[in-house]
Amino acid sequence: MTEFVETGFDQILQFTVPGRDARGRLVRLGPTLDTVLSAHAYPAPIRNLLAEALVLTALLGALLKDDQGQLTLQAQTQGGVVDLLACDYRDGEVRGYVRHDRARLDELGPHPSLHALFGDGYLAITFDLAATDQRYQGIVPLEGESLARACESYFFQSEQVPTLIRVGVHTENGQCVAGGMVVQHLPDGEEGRERLHARLDHPEWEHVAALAGSLRADELTDPDLSLEAVVWRLFHEEDEVRVTKGPVLTRGCRCTSDYYRDILARFGEAERAEMENEDGEIVVDCAFCSRLFPIRFE
Structure with a gap:
């Protein structure tokens, strides 16, 4: 018998709640995140921003059914403190970097808002599907308090899929841990079928969103709490919850x-x-x- 090992760092956990027409992904980045961040001496606000972006990139990339497909997340503004944020995911590999004005950043203090970093910026999310040679891109304003909120807007505006995203970032003794969860409502089946009830006030979605929305940032970053345990805490009263381990995540830079x-x-x-x-x-x-x-x- 193969021993089941609960999911910890640097691996996607996929889950579905069939009775509620919901699916989700969970991830907690640790060593892989530190490897990406170590490429540059990022100040704390930029390090945290990139950590959040990498979690989102891993979560959204894990939604791809095409193993060789690529998810690219890019945030950009004209004249902002952050000039460019770029991350991508392909086949379990994540990478990312941030280009910013350090002098202007220092003037913002230790906890700058999203608008202070980007001004009137935008977020572009691109899905490149290698199997069909197709590309899908959506662009949404960088509004709200986080990149996660902008991603939620993308899914509802561009994909008509009610989506809830939670992200947490924690740094201690120089080590950064970041975790995240994405939950979506997919009534009437998976991709490719008409979703007749893809609306935010659908009762099944309201129920799932209420449960998933109770997840705290510290639960996402707690290394003593497996991702399976997180799913159990949220959905243990449901009739059925299915979990499957997804890809292991590594830092992948394709430069040669x-x-x-x-x-x-x-x-x-x-x-x-x-x-x-x-x-x-x-x-x-x-x-x-x-x-x-x-x-x-x-």
Whole structure:
């Protein structure tokens, strides 16, 4: 008999509540999150922002049925303290980075609001489906108190799917833990079928949202509380709850010298010459993993 090990760090837990037409995903990032954050010396507000974004990226990416599909989450503004936030997920690999103005950030204090960081920014969520070569993108304003709220708006406005998202981030002794949950109402079946009752006031959804909405941030980040235990706390009174372990998560940066060489080869010889340094190399700086790739064309 195979021993069942409850889900801890860096793995998705999938669950469904069949009697309520609901599905969800849970994740708690630990070592993988620290690996991503260690690529840059982020100040605390930016570290927490990126941690939240990586949790959302993992949760939304885990909704993909296409194993080779990619989920990209990008937040951007003009003239904001945060110039760009970019994260993506593919086949269990997550990566992300934030470009920001440190001097302006320091003026905001230790707990800046989402609007203080982004101003009138927007959030773009893109699903690239490798199996069908299709791309779906939705763009919503960065409004509310968190990235999670903007993602909820995306699903209801762009996908017409009632969605509840909770995220928690906790840092102690230099170690960052971030967890999250997404729950959705999918009446009348899964994707591809008309959802006749996809509305926020559906009684089944109101019931699920009330239970899921009671989840606290500290429960999401508590390493002594397995993800299965979180589901049990929320839905133990339901007739049936199904849980399945999803993919293990790792930091995945797809940068290689060959990858950048192929991209640069698309430029003309004169254009590449303008990019070269005095040693005849084009040095590419990967923002995701903070590595330099010197590329030379003979």
